[in-house]
Each structure stands twice: as C-alpha cells, then as structure tokens.
Amino acid sequence: MSQKMLVIGEARDGALRNVTFEAIAAARKISPNGEVVGILCGSDDVSNLGKEMIYYGADRVCTVQHDALATYTSDGYGQAVLSVIEEESPDGIVMGHTAIGKDLTPKLASKLESGLISDAVAVDHVGENVVFTRPIYSGKAFEKKMIADGLLFATIRPNNMKPLQRDDSRSGDVQSKQVDIKDVRTIIKDVLRKSTEGVDLSEANIVVAGGRGVKSAEGFEPLQQLADVLGAAVGASRGACDAEYCDYSLQIGQTGKVVTPDLYIACGISGAIQHLAGMSNSKVIVAINKDPEANIFNVADYGIVGDLFDVVPKLIEEFKQLKI
Numbered sequence: 620m621s622q623k624m625l626v627i628g629e630a631r632d633g634a635l636r637n638v639t640f641e642a643i644a645a646a647r648k649i650s651p652n653g654e655v656v657g658i659l660c661g662s663d664d665v666s667n668l669g670k671e672m673i674y675y676g677a678d679r680v681c682t683v684q685h686d687a688l689a690t691y692t693s694d695g696y697g698q699a700v701l702s703v704i705e706e707e708s709p710d711g712i713v714m715g716h717t718a719i720g721k722d723l724t725p726k727l728a729s730k731l732e733s734g735l736i737s738d739a740v741a742v743d744h745v746g747e748n749v750v751f752t753r754p755i756y757s758g759k760a761f762e763k764k765m766i767a768d769g770l771l772f773a774t775i776r777p778n779n780m781k782p783l784q785r786d787d788s789r790s791g792d793v794q795s796k797q798v799d800i801k802d803v804r805t806i807i808k809d810v811l812r813k814s815t816e817g818v819d820l821s822e823a824n825i826v827v828a829g830g831r832g833v834k835s836a837e838g839f840e841p842l843q844q845l846a847d848v849l850g851a852a853v854g855a856s857r858g859a860c861d862a863e864y865c866d867y868s869l870q871i872g873q874t875g876k877v878v879t880p881d882l883y884i885a886c887g888i889s890g891a892i893q894h895l896a897g898m899s900n901s902k903v904i905v906a907i908n909k910d911p912e913a914n915i916f917n918v919a920d921y922g923i924v925g926d927l928f929d930v931v932p933k934l935i936e937e938f939k940q941l942k943i
C-alpha cells in the first residue's frame with residue numbers, strides 16, 4: 620500500500636503528546652510505502668516539534684502558525700487543518716483519540732463527507748483492505764471496521780500502538796503554511812488546568828487508581844507515593860470523585876477517561892461496570908480490595924484481598940527495594 624497519510628499532531632506544554640508518535644506508527648502501518656505527512660498547529664513556531672515528528676517516522680511536516688491557534692478551538696483548528704488537507708489531498712488521516720481528536724475529527728469528516736473510525740486500538744491489513752479494531756459496549760467486545768470507499772479517517776486510542784523507534788538521523792521538510800483563519804466564534808477567556816502535575820493519566824504506562832475504599836482525600840496520599848515510586852499516574856473511580864476525595868479530572872470509566880496502561884492497580888474500587896468501561900483493556904490489572912467477592916477481581920490478573928492501607932505501604936517498600 621502506498622497511500623499518502625496525514626497525521627494531525629498534538630502538543631501540550633511545548634512537547635508533542637505521545638499519541639502523536641503512535642498515530643505516525645499507525646499511519647505507517649496503514650501505508651508502509653506511502654508518504655506520511657505531519658501537521659501541527661499553534662500560535663508559536665512549532666518547527667522544532669515538526670522535527671520530532673520526522674524523527675518518529677513522518678516524512679515531512681506542515682505547520683500552521685497563527686494567533687488564533689494559541690488555544691484549541693474547533694473553528695480555528697478546523698480551518699487550519701482543513702486548509703492543509705485540501706492542499707495535500709491525502710488518502711487517509713490519523714489522529715489521537717484525545718479530547719481534541721474527539722472534537723475535531725467528526726467535524727472534519729463531516730465537512731469532507733468522509734467516514735470516520737474512532738477509538739481504534741489496532742490496524743491490520745486484510746487482503747487489500749485496511750481493517751481497524753475498536754472496542755464496543757464499553758470494552759466488552761471488539762468490532763472490526765473498514766472504510767470501503769473514499770478518504771480513510773481514524774482516531775487511535777492512546778497507549779495501544781507502539782511508536783516507531785526514534786531515529787534522529789531522519790530528515791525531512793518542515794514547511795510553514797499560511798492559512799487565513801477567520802470568523803472564529805469561540806473565544807477562550809482563560810484555561811484552567813484541573814489535573815494534577817506529573818504523568819498524564821490517559822497516556823500513562825502505569826495507573827494507580829483509588830476508589831471509595833480510600834476513604835478520604837488524605838487516603839490518596841499512599842496511592843500518590845506508590846505512583847511516584849512507579850512513575851505512574853493517579854486515577855480514581857467516580858465513587859471517589861463523588862465523595863470529593865479527588866478531582867473529577869482523575870475519573871476513569873464510562874463517563875471519565877478511558878485508559879489502557881501496561882499496569883493498572885485498583886485500590887478500594889468495587890469494579891462497577893461503568894468503571895470497568897474505562898480500564899478493563901489495561902494489559903495487567905492488579906486489584907486490592909478487602910472484599911473477596913468484589914467484582915473487580917473478575918477482571919483482575921492479580922488480586923490482593925486485604926486492607927489497602929496495609930498493602931499499599933508494603934508495595935511501596937518492595938518497589939523501592941527493587942529500585943524501579
């Protein structure tokens with residue numbers, strides 16, 4: 620296959636999000652011999668980030684720099700990306716299934732009258748066709764989907780496709796495009812960051828999550844210590860968020876974030892179906908719960924029946940010994 624693929628990159632705090640590299644790997648898999656073109660938008664010069672995309676497998680990158688692109692709006696980014704799509708005429712477009720990806724891609728797909736496969740966790744070639752795998756029914760089943768005709772457009776779930784090996788010897792053009800962005804109807808007055816500092820929950824390789832069993836905001840402290848030792852992000856059940864033990868930005872589940880880390884450690888979480896919807900595709904699940912009948916043990920690879928306030932400090936000590 621040698622189709623021309625466009626990858627819409629995403630940056631935060633001056634660095635590309637890992638899912639951008641995963642999207643490049645997906646584009647390369649879709650079109651092993653084709654051209655992979657990155658696109659980056661921002662109000663500052665993002666050419667250094669363009670180079671990063673090339674090191675991770677893009678052949679060249681188009682950047683759009685405009686004051687209207689300081690903060691994401693679907694109006695502003697939509698116009699910038701659409702203009703590049705029209706100029707480049709790609710055969711396919713890939714982006715991360717992030718908050719921005721979920722907002723931007725359906726609007727673009729509708730404007731381009733194309734189909735969109737969202738939240739793909741794998742890409743394969745079946746005969747001549749590119750087939751995407753995506754979870755359905757809150758992760759209880761998977762479906763295989765393809766776009767039979769026209770522009771191939773997909774978002775990929777973070778943490779599911781391995782980025783290509785970084786290669787600093789790769790070179791390619793990073794070209795700035797002039798786009799006339801007008802009539803942006805959304806005015807961003809302020810951006811308030813709710814999530815805690817540290818590892819980004821939706822892209823973390825390890826997540827330590829707490830539920831109502833954590834009992835208080837202070838009860839999250841040992842979980843944060845365990846996360847620090849492991850280089851993990853802290854997440855939570857809605858039970859813990861509703862009880863005001865932590866911020867809703869940490870909520871994992873059907874109405875929260877969907878995570879697929881290599882390791883998910885659930886502490887004092889019962890395993891309600893709505894919580895499982897956000898984490899059951901994690902590669903290894905460890906559950907700590909004092910109720911041996913808790914539903915979380917039905918999805919766990921390793922279960923520890925016990926009081927999390929006894930178990931978590933022991934884990935911290937053990938992991939410290941291992942010097943992870």
Ligand code: FAD
Nearest residue numbers: 830831832856857858872873874875887889893894909927
């Ligand atoms: P509980 O169900 O109260 O479980 C607490 C667990 O902690 C128990 O299993 C208990 O045995 C254990 N425990 C207590 N003390 C200790 C201790 N010291 N040591 C070890 N274990 C202990 N939930 C989500 O998580 N995410 C969502 O996105 C979500 N969306 C929802 C959407 C809808 C429309 C609805 C109706 C519900 C949604 N929920 C969601 C809520 C969900 O149904 C559950 O109520 C919630 O997940 C329960 O949270 P929990 O497991 O922390 O609390």
